[in-house]
Amino acid sequence: MLVRHGESEWNVKGMFTGWVDAPLSPKGEEEARRGGELLVEAGIRPDVVHTSLLTRAIRTANLALDAADLAWLPVVRSWRLNERHYGALQGKNKAQTREEFGEEQFMLWRRSYDVPPPPLDDDAEYSQVGDARYAVLPSELMPRTECLKDVVDRMLPYWYDSIVPDLVAGRTVLVVAHGNSLRALVKHLDGISDEDIAGLNIPTGIPLRYELDADFHPLVRGGEYLDPAAAKAAIEAVANQGR
Numbered sequence: 001m002l003v004r005h006g007e008s009e010w011n012v013k014g015m016f017t018g019w020v021d022a023p024l025s026p027k028g029e030e031e032a033r034r035g036g037e038l039l040v041e042a043g044i045r046p047d048v049v050h051t052s053l054l055t056r057a058i059r060t061a062n063l064a065l066d067a068a069d070l071a072w073l074p075v076v077r078s079w080r081l082n083e084r085h086y087g088a089l090q091g092k093n094k095a096q097t098r099e100e101f102g103e104e105q106f107m108l109w110r111r112s113y114d115v116p117p118p119p120l121d122d123d124a125e126y127s128q129v130g131d132a133r134y135a136v137l138p139s140e141l142m143p144r145t146e147c148l149k150d151v152v153d154r155m156l157p158y159w160y161d162s163i164v165p166d167l168v169a170g171r172t173v174l175v176v177a178h179g180n181s182l183r184a185l186v187k188h189l190d191g192i193s194d195e196d197i198a199g200l201n202i203p204t205g206i207p208l209r210y211e212l213d214a215d216f217h218p219l220v221r222g223g224e225y226l227d228p229a230a231a232k233a234a235i236e237a238v239a240n241q242g243r
């Protein structure tokens with residue numbers, strides 16, 4: 001099961017967020033609880049939870065698990081599930097960025113597979129260098145900007161070394177992460193091309209179910225949202241951010 005965190009305060013403000021630790025909005029908290037209810041309604045009982053190190057994902061997991069009466073589940077966290085580091089765009093308004101740099105450059109930074117935004121200076125307001133939660137990260141692993149390809153490269157070791165072993169053990173796994181770290185995972189699972197991944201958007205708070213075969217390939221390509229109608233509308237809204 002994959003869940004993107006509920007709507008954050010910075011989603012509401014239309015800001016590029018990345019590794020900035022923006023809190024959930026009240027609507028985001030509600031989405032998280034609803035996510036937990038959807039799991040119960042679908043009869044899905046995760047055995048273990050994996051989240052990023054960002055508060056919006058941690059809080060989403062906690063609220064969803066509370067709603068499903070599963071607050072006791074074991075949880076593992078890793079920076080490798082963090083949102084894509086948005087470089088110098090972190091803290092910038094999406095609509096203003098689009099106006100300033102034009103549609104083509106905006107979409108290149110936002111959805112191209114291998115063009116990262118300019119790096120963020122270590123002493124910039126929205127830099128995470130020096131944040132205690134990344135103290136275990138040697139400087140060369142600490143991103144200053146990332147394109148989606150960089151996210152795939154740093155996320156996959158976690159998939160293979162931490163999530164796959166849970167699946168091999170027969171566990172139902174809940175991953176609570178972010179728009180772009182989940183796009184990276186879905187790209188891998190579904191074998192989506194570098195070009196086509198630009199058109200894939202993931203809505204906040206709606207669990208996405210993947211059943212995998214013995215080789216960890218999805219039985220249904222694209223997985224299945226537990227609330228398909230809500231997912232369709234919300235995907236559209238993510239695609240249109242900045243307009």
Ligand SMILES: O=C(O)[C@@H](CO)OP(=O)(O)O
Binds near residue numbers: 238
């Ligand atoms: O700002 C961000 O970090 C992400 C997710 O909210 O935005 P986008 O969908 O534009 O990649």
